[in-house]
Amino acid sequence: METDTASIPGYAIYRQPADTKCCSSIPSTSTTKPNHPLDQLTVTEIPVVTKLIRNHANPRQIKFNSITLREPPKKEYAAFRSAGGPRPDRKAIAIVFETGSSNCAEVIVNLTHNSVEDWKQMTDVMPTLTLEDLDFTESLTRSDPRVIEACREIGITDMSKVYVDAWSIGHEERWGFDTRLQQGLAYYRSSEHDNQYAHPLDFSVVVDTEKKEILSVDIRRVNGERTAVPMDEHNYLPEFVSNAYKPERLKPINVTQPEGVSFSIDGNELSWCGFSMHVGFNYREGIVLSDIRVDDPYENRERTLFNRISIVEMVVPYGCPEPPHHRKHAFDVGEYGTGFMTNSLKLGCDCKGAIHYLDGVMAISTGEAAVVKNAICIHEEDNGLLYKHTDFRDGRVISARDRKLIISQIITAANYEYGFYHIFHLDGTYQLEVKLTGMLNTYPLHPSEEAAPYGTEVARRVTAHNHQHIFSLRIDSEIDGPNNTVIQCDAVAADDAVGSPGNYYGNAFYSKKTPLRTSKEGAAQYCHETSRTWDIVNPNVLHPVAKKPVSYKIVSRESAPLLAKPGSIVWKRAGFARKTLWVTPYRDYELFPAGDYVSQSQGTIGHPQNETVVDWAERDEPIENTDIVCFLQFGITHFPRTEDFPIMPAEPVSIMMRASNFFLKNPALWVPPTTVDADTLSKLADPLSKLAFSEDDKK
Amino acid sequence: METDTASIPGYAIYRQPADTKCCSSIPSTSTTKPNHPLDQLTVTEIPVVTKLIRNHANPRQIKFNSITLREPPKKEYAAFRSAGGPRPDRKAIAIVFETGSSNCAEVIVNLTHNSVEDWKQMTDVMPTLTLEDLDFTESLTRSDPRVIEACREIGITDMSKVYVDAWSIGHEERWGFDTRLQQGLAYYRSSEHDNQYAHPLDFSVVVDTEKKEILSVDIRRVNGERTAVPMDEHNYLPEFVSNAYKPERLKPINVTQPEGVSFSIDGNELSWCGFSMHVGFNYREGIVLSDIRVDDPYENRERTLFNRISIVEMVVPYGCPEPPHHRKHAFDVGEYGTGFMTNSLKLGCDCKGAIHYLDGVMAISTGEAAVVKNAICIHEEDNGLLYKHTDFRDGRVISARDRKLIISQIITAANYEYGFYHIFHLDGTYQLEVKLTGMLNTYPLHPSEEAAPYGTEVARRVTAHNHQHIFSLRIDSEIDGPNNTVIQCDAVAADDAVGSPGNYYGNAFYSKKTPLRTSKEGAAQYCHETSRTWDIVNPNVLHPVAKKPVSYKIVSRESAPLLAKPGSIVWKRAGFARKTLWVTPYRDYELFPAGDYVSQSQGTIGHPQNETVVDWAERDEPIENTDIVCFLQFGITHFPRTEDFPIMPAEPVSIMMRASNFFLKNPALWVPPTTVDADTLSKLADPLSKLAFSEDDKK
Structure with missing residues (x-):
């Protein structure tokens, strides 16, 4: 039985030669012509990869699990970017199956030289379940x-x-x-x-x-x-x-941008208010932000912030011990791919204001290209006060409004939906917000059972089990240069006793700084008692005034600890979720903290073809003043409520990375303060809104 | 020397008889005619209070520290509200000084009967420093x-x-x-x-x-x-x-509500999307929300949520032990009053969209009424996704947009500003967000000194000291009725070992419920390891499906622990800040957890005229299934950054109270899903925004 790939909802399939039936909408240029080494594979490149691999495999018959960009090694890309070095070869990596086998191979294709560079047979690993893999299950089950x-x-x-x-x-x-x-x-x-x-x-x-x-x-x-x-x-x-x-009950709120948006896009390179970055996308991680830089308004130079940011794993362990519920602990990134599951977005429904969309390109099992139209949403939002101060002497007020740039996608993972919002603020802050919505996973209750303690009866005889959502954000930092160190910061009282000369009144407290020196030390837990944060610093660049290394601070308070017991299946498989933070030295293609191959993984330590962040930490290599990567875990524990049924109100969870003695001063002083003249005011004061604006106010 | 009260910035003074010079703008009817027992004193009532007190004091000369509404006892108000009982007498409470004395008195005036009901002489307490008290200091200092x-x-x-x-x-x-x-x-x-x-x-x-x-x-x-x-x-x-x-760099974002706002106001009674409440205001707490109820869409009845919510204290302890910095630990509510310090807001600057303002009425030292025009801002904001789900089978999407109702004020406390945003969400959630902005408190560095560890050098030879902001939110709960219990909820792994029959796969976890039974037990700390929350439940109302008591859950992750050492001055004075939560039985007029009189307080236990929440907890009274009050502490520890200088980008901190098995199901199913027809789309797709809308998208 051949799956009818053309029917995968949300996917537009691109056939060679052009299949007019399937190609009713033309993908945007950003998905047809690669201009930048980090651009996702295009709908024209994918068939080339497919053909090269098929030729190479001949006479073996193969099917494709995935085809995606093989990003250039960091050094090659950096040389190209900064030193005018050669353009890195354009490459793809495919995971393929010989037809009928469950052993896969990793194939590297060089598109610059039209060749298959490497064919690595994999053992004891299972790749992502694609939508096509999952698609037939329902009809198969019905007829069994x-x-x-x-x-x-x-x-x-x-x-x-x-x-x-x-x-x-x-x-x-x-x-x-x-x-x-x-x-x-x-x-x-x-x-x-x-x-x-x-x-x-x-x-x-x-x-x-x-x-x-x-x-x-x-x-x-x-x-x-x-x-x-x-x-x-x-x-x-x-x-x-x-x-x-x-x-x-709800009168409309309209958001308009009569002069257009404040960002600009060249291919997939995005610029906004001094920030610039490359927006990539792949079947596994979904949105990938690379090469994030900022124009420093005071030093008059472009400074690097992050080499690459993406959500590289997540796990949703359910807490009901009774089989078959122990099987429910989905790794939505590693087992399904947040690119594969991404929604095609719709203007006005998912975001308001002036929206710019980018498409997502993937491959299906035939090796054909498939496009999710409007996979990535880029838009701005007003964000309330940026700053305000009133001089109490004369009542003189200064205030400015904040703005956010938001790069987002929404995925559907069977019952659940996740919205991923990468947010940039005018004060230099990067924020990742995840919104959880969709449907609770449910199970029937036998008359002899009650839902507690492992679930909630959300409707008569329907239980929804306790579960957690733990996400892993990979931060390939480049704070003002390639070599960084992570400093753990704990807010603690001074040691000196109350009444002693150093702390007579007992009010002394400071931020205790502990550099994480090796990847074993880099495996750290959040600590509430000390309001723990982590500074990613560049020890080679001292802030001229603060006289501390320039840094960005990781602020994450919503980091629910993994509740599966040590030694349990979930604890083994989701090793990454045992710690709030892992810091490892950078190595090309060490991307996925639960392994490249998560499906059916057992969390084996030292798997030769499927290392995890636990392995990387075990190497105990130096992580000071070198090229490092942080894996930040955050999320929530969800005890379902009846209010989450039959459809869940969106629940947000977020982390931030804030400039901390990075800029000379407030980097948003270029934002003009808000002044409202009478003419503007009369437009704001909507004549229909009698309640909100009395005649008196309009004067 | 008589302070020229007419010059207090932001205050409009109301003289008897009408002083046209000062009364250039007419206060809104909400501040002239009291219709509701909880309405703030009006500009016409305050002079009556003043006159009654002056007559009573005669021949003693007095000045006024404050005059504000004496809210009716809860029982009287409840009888009036629900059972058609008599309207409670309209009363005021004033704090007065005999001229030249620093001993104050509390005076209760009955406006219904035009009489002074009580005159209580106070000893060893100091009331709020008013703006007038603080106003002369600068000129006095200059001439010394x-x-x-x-x-x-x-x-x-x-x-x-x-x-x-x-x-x-x-x-x-x-x-x-x-x-x-x-x-x-x-x-x-x-x-x-x-x-x-x-x-x-x-x-x-x-x-x-x-x-x-x-x-x-x-x-x-x-x-x-x-x-x-x-x-x-x-x-x-x-x-x-x-x-x-x-x-x-920033193109305008306009927010318009062509059909007006979705809320309605009758006097100070506010209704929005099923919520209703009374909006009050006083010199000390600023905004007070009372009588918060919700129309239950499934039970077809109005259900009570909170009797009264307000921010009743805050403390900003600085962490530099060297004198005179030990003196810096402002209690902005108790020592100055967040009403006294409130900003007069300006359309378009502080909030966008259609805004409705309410004025704030206070009294000045002469006993005259003063109005802060536009002290309270009421407006709505779009809040992104309310919910979304896609059926992966056919790609059918349903999504709806969330809306927030925001009742806010902004205060200026010398250098700092605080924005207080009381937010209601369509899913029944109450959120309090505080935004911190304004100016850092600074100090010069001697050449022999460096800023670390107790401060940051934010500009050359200028240090800004480490400090905390700890807020206290008083929640007089009334979850579906007057008698409530607080249940502490800890997410914990099951006790059963991995491999045992009860937890074979080791994934079992549940919410461990511990009722807080007495006010000593009600003094609780946040625990990160168990993602601790607190359910305010009504043990008398079982949810018909979940079979648990109906509840609202307190969710607060940003609860920086007080860092001043036990036994220190700050630790004593800010006793409330030692715990994340206090739960006490309700008593009329037990409002302020650091005492009614905070200025110069020593945190004395058992002060006969100035009890604190520490005293109330010590009574160790039952708090189960009775009328209770929660004091929730939250806030942040701020190690200044150069980015906070010369003016601080707003930093948000927030808490939530979420319906948790309170409603039969998702209470927002009445919100129509978002559908965008072609006509609307063409309006959204701004023709000027070439980037955001390609010609293709508009088809």
Whole structure:
């Protein structure tokens, strides 16, 4: 059976020669012509890669798991960027399967020289589950006789009403690395668009992804009994709930930018208010920001900030110990790819104001290019006060408004959605905000069971289990140059006792600075008692006034510790989540802290082809005044509430990196203060808004 | 010398009979006619209070420290509100001084019966320093011969260039409770609008507030030497820096509400999207939100949430142990009053969109009413995604946009500004966000000194000391009824070992619930390791589905612990800041956790006329299933950066209270999903914004 790839929702497939049926919308130039060494592969490059690999493999038949840009080694790119060195060769990396096998190979293709450079056979690793891998699971499950019987036993005979969310397997000891596995979580719908999460079923399936075969139907019996399908409907789509809409309650808020946006884009190079960077995208990490620099208004030079920033892993461990729920701990980046799952965004729905979109380019299993139109949203938002001060003597006020530049994407991971917002502020701050929304994963309760303590009964006989969302942000720092050090900063009281000469009144406190010297020391935990932060400093550049190394400070308070017990499956597989911070020396292509191959991984230490950040830290190499990479873990623990059902209000979580004795002074003094003249005021004061503006105010 | 009260910046003074010179702008009806028992005293009521008190005191001459609403006892108000009980008597409370004395009295006036009900003489307490109390310090200091000599010694002869910020005294052992003290911190300006914080002087003064007399000029000598004035200029006002403005960098973002705002106001009663509340204001707490209720869309009834919410204290302890810096630990609510210091806001500068303002009414020392025009800002903001989900099967998307209602004020506390934003979200969340901006407090460095470890050299020879900002939010909860309990929630791994039957895979975790039973137990610390939260529950109302008591959850991650050492002056005075949370049984007029009288307080336990939350906790009374009050401490530790100079980019800090198994399901399902038709789209797609909208996108 060949998947009809053209039907993958949100993907536009590019066939060679041009297939007019599929190519109804033209991808933007940013995805057709590579101008910059970090530009994602284009829709014209991907078929070339495919052809080169197929030729090389001939006569073996292959299918593609992924094809993506092989970014140039850092040194090559740096030479090109700063010293006018040669343009790095354009390369791709593909993960391919010989048809019918579950062993994959990593293939490096040189597009500059039209050659296959390397073919590395991989063992005991499993690559990402693509949307195509997951796509057939539902129909396969519906037609399996064991499933049909399992459904019949609980009164379901119309199999078209059975729906299956395909998930990575998490952990499954019954099959080994010979078999590429996934699991299917089953639901029921009363009608086509009925919310299935209100009707979870008490069985799941284990699927052989390559053979497209159901290996097991795991029925959970309680005291030997099946659990009835919760049949109450809980819907949120307009056809069910529109009679409860109260549109009159919310008057429109319009955001307009009559003179256009304040950023500019050249290909994928973005400039805004002194910041500049390259916006990349790939199937695994989604948005990749590279080469982030800032025009220093005081030193009159461009200063480097971050070589590369991206979200390189996440894990969502569920806290119900009872099988099959132990299998639920999705690694959405490593097991599925946040690029593969990215939404095609829609003007006015996802963001307001003047929006600029970039497309995302990926490859499908045939080796054809697929484009997600409007995968990346770039826009600005007003951000309230930038600063304000009133001189109490004469009441003279100065205030300015802040602005944010936001580069974002939204992904759908079966039930959940995540919005990733990379945000730049006028004061030099980088912020990553993640918004969690979508649907809770649910399960039926047997009459003998209650949801507590491992879940919440969010609807009658429907439980949603406790879970965590832990993200890993990879920060390849370049604070004012390539060599950096991380200094741990702890706010502590002075040692001197109250009444002693050094601390007579007992109020003394300071920031205790501890440089992290080796990658073992670089594995650090957040500490609330000391409001711990980490300064990424350049020890070679002293701030001329503060007389400290210039730095950016990592500020992260929302760093829920991993709750899986030491030695547990999740603890092993999600080794990265054991620490708030890891700092390792930079090495090309050490990107993914849970391993390059996360699916079915066991968290093995010293896996020859699948190292993790735990391995990198174990090398215990120096991390002082050298090229370093930080992996910052943050996230939340989610005990579901009834308010999260049937659809979750977005919950934000964020981290910041703030300039800290980096600039000579406030870097936003170039922002003109807000002054509102009478003419502007009369436009602001909307005549229709009688409440907000009395006649008196308009004078 | 009589202060010219009419010149207090931002205040419009109301004289009897109407003084046309001062009353150029008419206060809004919300500040002239009290309709609601919680409305602030009006400009017509205050003179009545004044007259009654003066008559009662006759022949003693008095001056007024404050006159404000005496809110009705909770029971009286509740009876009026819910059971159609009688309207509570309208009362005021004034703090008065006999002229020339530093002993004050608390006077209760009954406006319903035109009588002075109570006159309580106070001892060993000092009330708030009003703007008038602080106003004369600068001119007094300039003309003091000791100050003139101190200035001459460091080369300053033009005393008009010496500026003095008047502060509360913090701690000063040389004078007792006979003398109402304040301190003055001295600066230099090269010209009238030059930034004085670039030129701090090395002396300060101690002032007798009542006698208007300088008690001491404290010159700090280092190795017997004076410290030179840092003379480098660091300015931010347009006349100095406008040539560095880059207005072309930021294109305008306009926010318009063509159909007006979504909230309505009846007097001071505010309704928005199912929420309703009363907005009050007083000289001490600034904004007070009372009687916060929500229309439950599923139960079709109004449910109570919070009886009263306000910011009742804050402390800013500085961490430099050397005198005179130990005196710097301002309690901006208790020592100055966030109402007294509130800014008159300006359309378009402080907030965007359609704004509704309310005025603030206070009294000045003459007993006349003073109005701060536009003291309270009420407006809405778009808040991005409310929820989104895509069915991966057919790509069908549903998403809705979130909206915030924001009730805010901004205060100027000498050098610092604080913006207080009370925010309501469509999902039922209450959020308090505080934005810190303004100017760092600075001090000159002697050539033998360096700023570290207790400060940062933010400009050449100018240090800004480490400090904390710790706020106290008083939450008089009424979660679905008057009797509540606080349950401490800790995310913990299950006890069962990995491999044991109860936790075979080691992934089990749950929320451990510990009810706080007495006010001693109610004194709790945040715990990061368990992502600690607190549920305010109503144990008498079980959620019909979740089968747990209905609750609102306190979520606060930014709760910097107090760093002053146990036993220190700050630790004693700011007892409230020792704990993240205090829970006490409700008593009328127990409002201020550092005491009703904070100025010059010593943090005495058991002060008969000035109890603090430490005393209330010590009573160790039951706090389960009764009328309780929570005091939540939150804030940040600020190690100044050069980027905070010469004016600080706003730094936000916030807490949330989220519905948690309070509503039957997502309470925002009434919000229609976002749909953008072609017509709307064409309006959104601004034709001028060539970058943001390609021709292709507009199709």
